[in-house]
Amino acid sequence: MNSPNSHLVSNEPIISVRDVKRVFRSIKKAEGLKGSLQLLYKPQYSEHQALKGFSFDIKAGEFVGLIGANGAGKTTLLKILAGLIPPSSGTATVLGEKPFDRSLSFRKKIALVMGQKAQLWWDLPAVDAFDLLRAIYAIDQTVYRERLNTLAKLLDVTRLLNTQIRRLSLGERMKMELIGAILHWPSIIFLDEPTIGLDVLAAHNLREFLRTFNERERATIILTSHNMDDIEQLCPRILIIRNGELIYDGDPKTLTNRGQCVLKVRLMEKPTNEELAAVCSLNLSQISRPNGGKVPGADLPEGTTDGAAHVEKDDDDEFSEMAAAQELIYFNIERTQVAHILQPLLAKYRLIDMGIDEQTLESVIQRIYEQSPQTAVGASS
Amino acid sequence: MNWQWRWAALKNGFQDATAYRIEFFFEVFGSAVTPAIIQIMLWYALFQVGGASQVAGLSYNELIHYTLVSTLFTQVRGGNNDFELSEMIRSGALSNYLLRPVGVVEFTYIRGVAPKIFIAGLCLVVGIALSFFLGLNPTRILGAMGLAMVGNIIHYQLGAILATAAFHWEEAYSVLMVKNMLVAFLSGELIPLTFFPEKWAWIWKSTPFYLYVFGPTQYALGKWTDAEFFHQVLLSGLWLIGFSILVRVSWALSIRRYQSLGG
Numbered sequence: 004m005n006s007p008n009s010h011l012v013s014n015e016p017i018i019s020v021r022d023v024k025r026v027f028r029s030i031k032k033a034e035g036l037k038g039s040l041q042l043l044y045k046p047q048y049s050e051h052q053a054l055k056g057f058s059f060d061i062k063a064g065e066f067v068g069l070i071g072a073n074g075a076g077k078t079t080l081l082k083i084l085a086g087l088i089p090p091s092s093g094t095a096t097v098l099g100e101k102p103f104d105r106s107l108s109f110r111k112k113i114a115l116v117m118g119q120k121a122q123l124w125w126d127l128p129a130v131d132a133f134d135l136l137r138a139i140y141a142i143d144q145t146v147y148r149e150r151l152n153t154l155a156k157l158l159d160v161t162r163l164l165n166t167q168i169r170r171l172s173l174g175e176r177m178k179m180e181l182i183g184a185i186l187h188w189p190s191i192i193f194l195d196e197p198t199i200g201l202d203v204l205a206a207h208n209l210r211e212f213l214r215t216f217n218e219r220e221r222a223t224i225i226l227t228s229h230n231m232d233d234i235e236q237l238c239p240r241i242l243i244i245r246n247g248e249l250i251y252d253g254d255p256k257t258l259t260n261r262g263q264c265v266l267k268v269r270l271m272e273k274p275t276n277e278e279l280a281a282v283c284s285l286n287l288s289q290i291s292r293p294n295g296g297k298v299p300g301a302d303l304p305e306g307t308t309d310g311a312a313h314v315e316k317d318d319d320d321e322f323s324e325m326a327a328a329q330e331l332i333y334f335n336i337e338r339t340q341v342a343h344i345l346q347p348l349l350a351k352y353r354l355i356d357m358g359i360d361e362q363t364l365e366s367v368i369q370r371i372y373e374q375s376p377q378t379a380v381g382a383s384s
Numbered sequence: 385m386n387w388q389w390r391w392a393a394l395k396n397g398f399q400d401a402t403a404y405r406i407e408f409f410f411e412v413f414g415s416a417v418t419p420a421i422i423q424i425m426l427w428y429a430l431f432q433v434g435g436a437s438q439v440a441g442l443s444y445n446e447l448i449h450y451t452l453v454s455t456l457f458t459q460v461r462g463g464n465n466d467f468e469l470s471e472m473i474r475s476g477a478l479s480n481y482l483l484r485p486v487g488v489v490e491f492t493y494i495r496g497v498a499p500k501i502f503i504a505g506l507c508l509v510v511g512i513a514l515s516f517f518l519g520l521n522p523t524r525i526l527g528a529m530g531l532a533m534v535g536n537i538i539h540y541q542l543g544a545i546l547a548t549a550a551f552h553w554e555e556a557y558s559v560l561m562v563k564n565m566l567v568a569f570l571s572g573e574l575i576p577l578t579f580f581p582e583k584w585a586w587i588w589k590s591t592p593f594y595l596y597v598f599g600p601t602q603y604a605l606g607k608w609t610d611a612e613f614f615h616q617v618l619l620s621g622l623w624l625i626g627f628s629i630l631v632r633v634s635w636a637l638s639i640r641r642y643q644s645l646g647g
């Protein structure tokens with residue numbers, strides 16, 4: 004094939020997801036013995052919609068980060084893409100095939116690494132497991148040696164290769180799992196929280212390796228992580244999932260817009276957003292109250308946080324009680340605007356406390372999580 | 385057929401089973417000696433204490449021979465690879481294997497059977513030595529051991545079919561336990577199947593379980609002609625083919641219900 008052609012081919016999506024939904028049905032058990040008996044003669048099922056209609060494309064060679072709170076549906080999505088479970092409806096196409104068919108050629112080209120899941124055999128040293136994997140994927144001996152050397156050196160586990168897996172520490176085991184997962188040089192790697200349990204240096208080395216692997220081998224990598232360092236340093240594109248819905252698909256830099264920050268204040272008075280916009284000469288859209296203002300601001304100085312409004316405090320002077328009851332107001336502004344906004348604000352209102360949040364990816368994501376409390380998670384009978 | 389990974393899996397399974405060498409040999413030894421002693425005590429009670437001269441047409445010596453020889457094949461039958469499958473389905477550990485380019489049912493078997501093959505080799509050596517004392521034909525011991533190994537595969541295939549219950553009910557433990565109890569009774573490892581009244585013989589003849597222990601023992605003891613043996617080998621081949629189709633069908637039908645828990 005000519006090079007222009009192969010360029011064209013590589014622009015085709017390697018992963019294509021169309022309106023994928025996934026429902027889990029599980030048996031619901033009421034409390035106690037009565038519940039156990041009821042289970043026998045009249046089982047009650049509860050359904051949980053883990054994915055509520057996903058569509059996106061990923062091109063060969065992309066490095067995509069998957070972000071979402073616990074239970075958002077990240078692992079479910081990866082399991083569908085890797086072919087472990089089928090979608091309840093919609094279609095997922097990976098490498099031109101339906102993942103759930105799990106054709107032999109498909110399995111040879113993908114890898115799924117789950118941070119919390121042991122894949123290797125505990126009573127054997129890692130080399131024994133790797134040797135079996137070499138045979139399974141029919142990897143040439145010299146190529147295998149080279150890969151194992153590279154990976155073991157990179158993750159600093161060469162001296163541990165002959166130790167029984169069960170004797171390794173959590174992080175060391177994780178590194179072995181990683182090596183076992185990518186020894187066959189897959190063209191798509193799904194990583195579910197791979198840096199869990201890794202020390203700072205190992206996490207850094209792993210990131211460097213993934214970056215190189217992605218660039219040099221043009222491997223497509225999808226990574227979930229709660230560590231925003233992982234995401235920021237590796238992924239030019241992120242997908243944010245909330246409660247089974249895809250709510251953002253794009254560049255993380257767009258989210259963190261440099262020069263932007265969030266000014267958080269609590270006031271004695273209760274001005275409306277409109278009044279505040281007028282006083283500070285801002286757009287109404289720049290002013291928000293997280294969650295209707297009822298959630299205590301986790302980022303504000305101590306004494307006003309953690310639901311103090313409901314807790315009897317030792318120093319219950321009127322002011323702090325009042326303060327805790329007041330709404331938290333967010334101003335999404337440029338860093339340079341802070342002083343301009345504080346001046347008219349302080350002139351008109353009495354300030355209880357304030358704080359400035361840098362627009363790190365972490366803070367942006369946190370705010371996104373806050374916007375829709377996870378109370379909706381659960382049975383949808 | 386890719387033999388490379390199969391050989392590697394066998395090697396790996398053997399290393400895994402013998403990771404704790406002492407325990408491994410104690411297990412083999414204990415599981416062979418205990419039932420044999422119980423049986424011999426039972427025969428002793430019937431004949432020497434109870435005063436019987438024959439039980440179901442078998443003399444004291446014949447029964448002792450049956451016990452000694454059948455113990456060899458009892459060592460080879462079974463295994464808990466089917467329980468392992470069921471547990472992997474329940475816990476989600478199956479996911480580790482589903483994404484590797486090998487069949488998970490076959491892979492689990494090959495890794496699990498490795499120590500059995502080693503034990504079969506040991507039993508063969510013991511059996512051939514024994515054949516000189518008991519006046520048996522050593523080549524028959526060899527053929528009988530071959531049949532017992534085929535029985536081991538059939539046993540696992542049935543287990544793998546039943547293990548798919550775990551896709552539907554989360555557990556297949558009780559199903560597999562019931563199967564194992566039936567096998568213990570109908571394979572001939574507790575009592576010779578000739579103890580069955582003639583009109584009930586169809587019960588054990590309609591399962592493949594007698595091919596695990598009773599069949600090989602009959603051949604080794606010279607109770608089956610060569611022709612009868614080849615007829616039984618043919619039958620075992622049919623069970624093998626039938627079950628391998630059922631394994632495929634039951635897994636293909638059930639895998640959609642796999643929950644892949646964990647992670």
Ligand SMILES: Nc1ncnc2c1ncn2[C@@H]1O[C@H](COP(=O)(O)OP(=O)(O)O)[C@@H](O)[C@H]1O
Pocket residue numbers: 027028029051052053071072073074075076077078079080380643644645647
């Ligand atoms: N097999 C299952 N049965 C019932 N509910 C499940 C099952 N698997 C996942 N869930 C639920 O689906 C949601 C998404 O899970 P998951 O994809 O694992 O979340 P995460 O984003 O943390 O990886 C969770 O609420 C989880 O409890």
Ligand SMILES: [Mg+2]
Pocket residue numbers: 077078079195647
């Ligand atoms: Mg997860």
